[in-house]
Amino acid sequence: MGPFTAVKRRRLSPPEPEDGTSAVNAEQQFYKRTSKWNLEQDYEQPPRKNKSLDSGKLPIRTAEGWVEQEKENVPAENDVDSFSGSGEEEEQDEDMEVEDDEPKLSHRQQVVQAKEDLAKLASLVNEDPEEHLGSLKAIAQIASSTNTTVKKLALATQCAVYQDLIPGYRIRPASDEEMTAKLSKEVRKLRNYEQALVGGYQLYVRELESLVKGGKKTSDPTLAFVALSCACQLLKAVPHFNFRGELMQMIVSKLSSKKMDEDYTRCLRTIENLFQDDDDGHPSLDAVTLLTKMIKAKNYHVHESVLNTFLHLRLLIEFSYKGSNQTVDRLEKEDEEPRLKNGKEKKVFLTKRERKMRKERKVVEKEMKEADAEVSHEERDRLQSEMLKLVFATYFRILKAKTAPLTGAVLEGLARYSHLINQDFFGDILEALKELITDAISTDEDEEEEQEDQAEDITRNPTRESLLCVVTAFALLQGQDVTKSATTLHLDLKFFITHLYRTLYPAALNADIELGPKSYHLPDPLSGSSSLVQPTNKVNAQTTTVLLIRCLSSVLLPATSIRSVPPLRIAAFTKQLLTASLHLPEKSCLAMLALLNSTTKVHGKKVAALWNTEERRGDGVFDALRGEVEGSNPFAATVWEGEILRLHFCPKVREAVRVVEGNVGEVI
Structure with missing residues (x-):
């Protein structure tokens, strides 16, 4: 061993006492020291080690639970510089990082x-x-x-x-x-x-x-x-x-x-x-304006339900003036002060102070009306008159265009608005209705050629269309105030009456007279089809029988001037209706006899000669196929159809015939 070599000393633990009291004291002192330690502070002081923080990203919550994101390899500066020319890739990487930062929920x-x-x-x-x-x-x-x-x-x-x-x-x-x-x-x-x-x-x-x-x-x-x-x-x-x-x-x-x-x-x-x-009127006017513009832009190729919305306007029950597609007549108010003969109102003398107070009062009243959002009657009438002109203009354009799918809706609308139509506009509507009837007659004669020329797949029913025209014409006449316009209203409805008289026999022989547009009927046995057939007619929801009864009621039992109906017309229609009743179905026959019951009650004296075989009021022979009412010579015939109807299978029909004959027997 050299002189500078360190001497190795053996480390020995201190000798334990023999009695063991020093070890117990040491343990007690250790517990005293630990009671003074702040363990939470010591826990917070050392750095945390978390894989998610090391990776720089928070864990993601998925349907399976929390998932820790892996650390991405960040390229070195040299690697970044080598890809500095592609900026699009850098933007894509940034977008991917933003998407990854957002939590993905189910x-x-x-x-x-x-x-x-x-x-x-x-x-x-x-x-x-x-x-x-x-x-x-x-x-x-x-x-x-x-x-x-x-x-x-x-x-x-x-x-x-x-x-x-x-x-x-x-x-x-x-x-x-x-x-x-x-x-x-x-x-x-x-x-x-x-x-x-x-x-x-x-x-x-x-x-x-x-x-x-x-x-x-x-x-x-x-x-x-x-x-x-x-x-x-x-x-x-x-x-x-x-x-x-x-x-x-x-x-x-x-x-x-x-x-x-x-x-x-x-x-x-x-x-x-x-x-x-x-209640205001402005929203309705805006809606009517948009609807009329849309219908015109579509060249009137819209569904008829769009036109039927006009029947829900409040001007049908609130508006009291009459108008057309261009103007609306204003009626004088009852509460309006009377004017002098020279047309000037009687002036009331007011002082300067009174005129000033009156002017200020008007300004305050105007502000109060605006604050309360009240609509005056004059403003509402103005808005409703504009709506009426737009509706009539649309109806009249469709009649001129002769759009078949919308004909029924237009005629029904004109019948509902009959009390609001001006007399000057009335003549133009009747001429348009006459053209529609003429077109319906030509369509009925050349039905096959017309169906080939039609652009739309719609089956027209000329009989129903013509009956709708007749109903509309009489509804327009009844809507006018005849008592006040007797001197100015000179209208001849002979064309419509003659057409109705010619339609009775063909309508009675129609097998679908009681079927509407939504009714189903059995197919033609010669067609080879076994499924039920639904009519494609979309003119009107009413059946042909209902339209026929409405037309006949307007001719035989008008609302005004019932006594003015000539006896020749009553007798001709009565004879034709009894003959048509022989060919009608049960319900239609009952409806026709009910109409004859009302007719004989009112015009019993005019038609009593038809049931009297011993007395004849006319000379010559009765022509049932004559197209004119006056030329048929009805008083030269007698009612023999009642004897056959008494043998009808339906007891209600037999009872209805007895009631009709009873009404005539009382007059005789």
Whole structure:
């Protein structure tokens, strides 16, 4: 061993005491020291080691549980510089990182979360709209989700919220001067709230419009269904508010299609309810204007239900003037003050102070009316007169165009509006009806050629169309005030009466006289088809028997001047109806005998000679096939059809014949 070598010493533990008391004391001292330790602080001081933090990304929650993301290999600076020329790859990498940072939830979890968020936001808006108006933007952001179900829920939530928030008046856009003017704190707060509400509502309506227009292009057409439902609901609930025209445009564009689906029916019911519940008049005028423009743009190739919406307008029961497609006559009011002979009103002397007070009072009354949103009777009459002109113009253009599918709807509408038609317009309508009857007769004669030339697959029924024209002509005449216009109204309905007289025999021999457009009947046994056949006629919902009874009632039992019906006409129709009753089915025969019962009660003396075989009032021979009423010579014949009808298989028919003969026997 050298002199500088360290001496190795043996390490020995201290000798333990023999009695063992020192070890116990050492343990107690150890516990005393540990009781003073701050374990939580010591735990926080050492650095944490977490794989997710080492990788730089948080764990992702999936359907299977929490999954830790792996650490990506970050390229070195040289590697980055080598790929610096491709900027697109760098952008794609950044997008991928952003997508990975977002938690991926399942479809069901997204829907549940969206329901909770929409419920919270909607409740906040309903509690205090002015303070939580920003929640509407949050709901709009949820509506921009790519999840279709979430988007539908957000659209429906916006519709419900806006229905509650929209006030009962229309918000006028504020000008620049009004925005810069000095206002109180409350007024400025209310104005900002109104402008924000209108802005959010406008964006929502535009979103609905884009979804409705792009319904066919999107992969999920149910979005367009929900958007159109929201538009219909808003138009029904708040027709007075802003952007009413955009909502109507969406609904009217749907009505322009010929596809009768659920959306079409909903839009149709919305327009009808709008016409019935409109107290203002402006929404109805806007809807009528859009409908007439759409019908004209489609060249009158629309479904007849669109025209039937005009029958729900309130001017049918409220409007008291008469008009046409160009002008509307104004009647003098009963409460109007009488004028002097020179046409000037009697002036009342007022002092300067009284004139000033009167002027100020008018200004205050005008402001009060605007504040209360009251619609004066003059303004309502003006709006309804504009609607009446638009409706009559559409009806008359369709009659001139001779559009077969819409003929029934137009004639029915003219019959309903008969009490509102001006006398100057009455003659033009009758001429158009005569042309329709002439066209129906030519169509009946050349039916096969006409069906080949028709562009649409629609089977016309000339008999029904001609009967509708006759019904409309007599309804228009009854709608006029004959007592006041007896000197100016000179109209001859002989053409329609003659055509009705010629139609009796062909109509009685028609096997489908009791079938309507929705009735089913057995197929032709020679056609080889075994399925039930539904008529394709779409002229009118009434059966041919009902139309025939309506026409005959107008001729034989008019509402006014019953005594003016000539006896020759009554006798000719009575003879023809009894002959036609022999060929009619049971129900139609009963209806015809009921009409004859009413006729014999009123005109019993005029037709009593037909049942008296011993007395003849006419010379010559009765011609049943004569096309003219006057040339048939009905008083030269006798009623022998009653003897055959007494042997009818139906007991009700036999009883009805006895009642008719009893009415005549009382007169004889």
